[in-house]
Structure formats: C-alpha cells, structure tokens
Amino acid sequence: MSFERNFPRLVMLALATPAALACSGINTPIYLGPPDTQPPLELTGMEKNPRVTNSVTLRYRKWNDQEKKQLDAQSEALKNDSPVPPDTRVPWASSAKVHLEVLFTVHNLETDPDTGSGTFDVVLDGANEFTKYDENIVSAALGQGNNDQPVYLPLLSLHPLLPMKLGPGQSYSGVFREDDLVEAEKDLDALGRFQAPFAEVLVNRSEIEATFPAPNGLELIPSNVVTPALVEVDLTLTADKHMTCEWLVRVRDDDDRLWHTTGDPLLNPKPTLFEPMLPPKP
Amino acid sequence: MATRARAQVTKEPEAAIFPDPKKFAHGLYTEGEVGAVAFLGPAGESVAPGFAIGARVGYDVFRFFAVQLHGLGSTHLTKAGDRPEADQLIQTYQGTVEGKLTLRFGQLSIFGEGGVGVTRLSTNLLYTLGVEQQYRTGLTAGGGGGIDYHSLSRHFSIGLRGELYWLRDLRASKDLIVTTYLRYTF
Numbered sequence: 001m002s003f004e005r006n007f008p009r010l011v012m013l014a015l016a017t018p019a020a021l022a023c024s025g026i027n028t029p030i031y032l033g034p035p036d037t038q039p040p041l042e043l044t045g046m047e048k049n050p051r052v053t054n055s056v057t058l059r060y061r062k063w064n065d066q067e068k069k070q071l072d073a074q075s076e077a078l079k080n081d082s083p084v085p086p087d088t089r090v091p092w093a094s095s096a097k098v099h100l101e102v103l104f105t106v107h108n109l110e111t112d113p114d115t116g117s118g119t120f121d122v123v124l125d126g127a128n129e130f131t132k133y134d135e136n137i138v139s140a141a142l143g144q145g146n147n148d149q150p151v152y153l154p155l156l157s158l159h160p161l162l163p164m165k166l167g168p169g170q171s172y173s174g175v176f177r178e179d180d181l182v183e184a185e186k187d188l189d190a191l192g193r194f195q196a197p198f199a200e201v202l203v204n205r206s207e208i209e210a211t212f213p214a215p216n217g218l219e220l221i222p223s224n225v226v227t228p229a230l231v232e233v234d235l236t237l238t239a240d241k242h243m244t245c246e247w248l249v250r251v252r253d254d255d256d257r258l259w260h261t262t263g264d265p266l267l268n269p270k271p272t273l274f275e276p277m278l279p280p281k282p
Numbered sequence: 283m284a285t286r287a288r289a290q291v292t293k294e295p296e297a298a299i300f301p302d303p304k305k306f307a308h309g310l311y312t313e314g315e316v317g318a319v320a321f322l323g324p325a326g327e328s329v330a331p332g333f334a335i336g337a338r339v340g341y342d343v344f345r346f347f348a349v350q351l352h353g354l355g356s357t358h359l360t361k362a363g364d365r366p367e368a369d370q371l372i373q374t375y376q377g378t379v380e381g382k383l384t385l386r387f388g389q390l391s392i393f394g395e396g397g398v399g400v401t402r403l404s405t406n407l408l409y410t411l412g413v414e415q416q417y418r419t420g421l422t423a424g425g426g427g428g429i430d431y432h433s434l435s436r437h438f439s440i441g442l443r444g445e446l447y448w449l450r451d452l453r454a455s456k457d458l459i460v461t462t463y464l465r466y467t468f
Contacts, residue, residue, distance in 0.1 A: 028373070028404035028405050029405050030405060030406055031367065031370075031405060031406055031407055031410050033410060103366035103367075103370075104366055105364050105365060105366045107364070171364040173364060173366065173368070246365055246366055247366055248366045248367065248410065250370075
C-alpha cells in the first residue's frame, strides 16, 4: 500500500513540525517595560502642566569585528551608490530588522460618576543611534519669546483617535503598531540626519507619497538610506483627571541585536538632541 | 485386508485468537498527536488554554515497557485583565524523555507514562506578569496515562492520553495535556 510506504515520511514530517515551531521561537517578541527606577505614568488631575513621561531604553549588544567590517562595507557601498553622498552611516539597529510596537492601557482612577470623566492623550517620542527627539525641547524652541500656551509636536501620536474621554473607573487599551513606529523612525531619521522640515515630516505620513505624490518632508532622503530603529522609546501621558498608564514595548529582533548575554559589550549610542531650525524673527 | 485408520482427539484444540496481539508490530514507533494544553496554578491565571501539536518517537524494549522522546508545542493567549500584556500570543514548547508501561487486552490497551524534560516559552510575557523567573527555559516533570486501540493493521493504533506536568520555573505551575494520537510501529 502506498500510504503505508509513505507513512515513515509522514511521520518524519510530523516530527519536524514541532521542531520547526521551536525554531520559530528564535524570532518571537520580547516585552520590555519602563524600569522601576522611573516614576510611573500617573497624574492626579491637579497638576498645572498635566504631563508625565517615562522611557524604555532598548539595550543592544555591540558589534563584533566581523559585523563592524560588514557595516562599514555596507556604508561604503551606499556612499558609492549615491550621486551626492549624504550621511550614509548604516545603523547597527535598523528599522527593517528591529520591529517595535508599543502597548498601553490608561486607567481612570476617579470614582465620582458626575465629575470623574476626564480626557487623556498618549504620545510617543524617542531616540535612534544618531538623534533624540524630545517634544518638550521642540516646544520650548517654538515658544521662545512669547507667552502663548506651549505647543507640543510629538514624534508619534494616535490622533485623531486620541485624545479621548474616559469615564470614572474605565480603562482604555491602545497600540502604536509596528507600521506606526516605522513611520516615527523614518521621521526621526529625516529630522536628525537630513534636516527635513520638521512640521511637514511629523504631520504627514510617508506612505502617502507612494499613492498621492505630494510633499511630505521626506523628498531629500535618498531611497537607499538604512533607517535606524529606535534605541529609546518615551511615552507621555496627559490627563485632566486622576489617571495612570501602564505600557510595554514589544520587540521583534530579526538579527539578534538586543543585548542578552552578560559577556557581550553593550552598545552605548550618544544621540544628538534634535532642535528645530526656526526662521529668524523679523 | 485393509483396516480403516482411526484418529482419536486427545486434546481440545486451542481457540484461535483474532487478532493475535503477538502479531502486532513492536519495536521502533512514532506518534503524531493533536489536542489541548491548559495551565493550572499561577500560570493558569495568566495563560488561557490552547491548541497543541506534538510527536513522539519511542522503542518498545519489551511488549509492556517502552522508552520515548516527546516534543509538544502549544499556542495560547495571555489573560491579564486590562493590562497591556492581555491577549498576546505565547507559545510553549515541551521536550521530555519518558518511560511507558502498557497493559494489553486484545486490541485495547491502557498505559501509564512519565518523564522529565524542559519547557520553553516563546516570549518573556510571563516574566513581565511576574509568573516566570528570568529565564524562558525551565525544568518539567510529570506523567499520565491513556487508552490505545490497535487497528487490524500490524502497524497502526490510535489513542487518547492525558498528562499532568509540573513546571518548576513557572512558580511551580502545572500544565494539563490532553491529546489524541495516531501511532505507527515499524
């Protein structure tokens, strides 16, 4: 019987399936939350400036000699490909190989059904190996010399979904998806290495260019540039009532760049703080 | 003058046993299984039951005793209330070395088995929930039993088994494995 003849092969397939599943575990996600040493994201609703931020720093291992040579060679190749060589440094942690997602839950801790409803927002900033974006610094730069209410331009927001109202005792769970984080990573690189116009870059989605050609601030970025992944994620909660926010970064690390072996040296990036270039005041 | 030969039956003939279990193949065997895994204890509060698929390869040292290697993978959703860890996918992989005792009654048999091995989780989610210690791989030990039905083919049997394994590094949680399997003995 042919089934009986083929059965040993089927059995081998059956044996191989769990093994394949086990190997797929190599690229399963790791979840990282802000360390206990940082203040929790909690607002009482009584603050004058109701904003609180904490961070997750992603610890990457440093390259070995072989990997350093590969990075340099890749960087050199990019330089030769470009008619006008821009900043072609190849990041150790690239957006294409390190996939990030941010999961958060906001709790309204108020109990009074009449006055307990409040509005909250959650926005995201961060840093890559080369540049750090802090909306507080940008806001200060924008507001220099006037007494207006500060304007905050986060690297990534969930607008228009957020801000939203939350009733007393209610919770809201949200996600900054991987594609949202890729957008933030592109934007940060454009601002940092290529001095793209920051308001355009932050407001427009880069994929719009593909379907509806319009300026989105990324026109000057060469297509062969390797976009760096975030090495730090900063989450800011704003709320006008007593609320807390729990959050986690979910990381899929294709090339095993995260640090997890004690003997490995740590990557110690020193990103430059981004400051917007503003036209001189008349 | 020819005489008629006569035969006398001195012993009653033995009844033919059908099917004869002695004719069932024994020795090297493999099994493929599907079923479910549910966690009990601290991990049970954080991980929902999930679908499982696994395989065994073993050898019948005697007709009543075998040694076997077992691999099982299962996939689950986390239960974490309204925390951000809720509803995330997590897989478990268990590998064990087991001993198996069998008692046969014709085509049917019952068996008991037990072993030790390792369990690996695909993510550190249970660590962030405070269930797991730092490492994602931990010691496991346990056992169970089941019932097996041998087909009229020399090689095939099917069965149902349940096992309970202790998971040291998940704060001594346990996992209950219930599977149905198809076995082929070479």
